[in-house]
Amino acid sequence: MSSPAGIRTCIGCRSSDDRTALVRVVLQRSPERTGVVVLDPHGVISGRGAWLHPRRQCLDRAVKTKAFARSFRAPVDTSDLLVQWESIFRPPHGSTAHEDQS
Template sequence: MSGRTDARACPERTCVGCRERAAKGDLLRIVAIEGECAPDPRGTLPGRGAHVHPTRVCLDLAVRRRAFNRAFRGPGPFDAGALRQYIEGVEQRPGQ
């Protein structure tokens, strides 16, 4: 046997807040744009990205641990105001 399977491997990423590995589709990609953390739900914005669960708990952990400074390899602090508004909007939508 060759060891190949028909199932495709699902890409995984690590949440910078809680440090748990999860499927790429379950996490929100974040990029740094002019000193601000911008949400990138489609994953198409250029630049170095970080991933976080789209919950306030993981976002608060990432901010408290200064995880965005390390993930973006830049001097901080990075403003997470727009990111916080986006996550609160996602949490309030029914059926998600």
């Protein structure tokens, strides 16, 4: 069983899970003072982070409900997040498996 320190809450579906089952996203500041949300799949980027299940529906819900802005307590830009998400979690070309169904 995981320690409480390893439990995080998905900002999309709001359910708790072990951090190994979630993907970290980080707010990176831009010169325009709006933070840009970027994926941190390896957990190495410094800065304030939030957590998502690696499911498209969790990402979509987090964007729709403005969960990123609430989590980071700042205005955010999520416009490039879907492109990043697809580049990491899209199944290989020709595959019928759906990564976002787990």
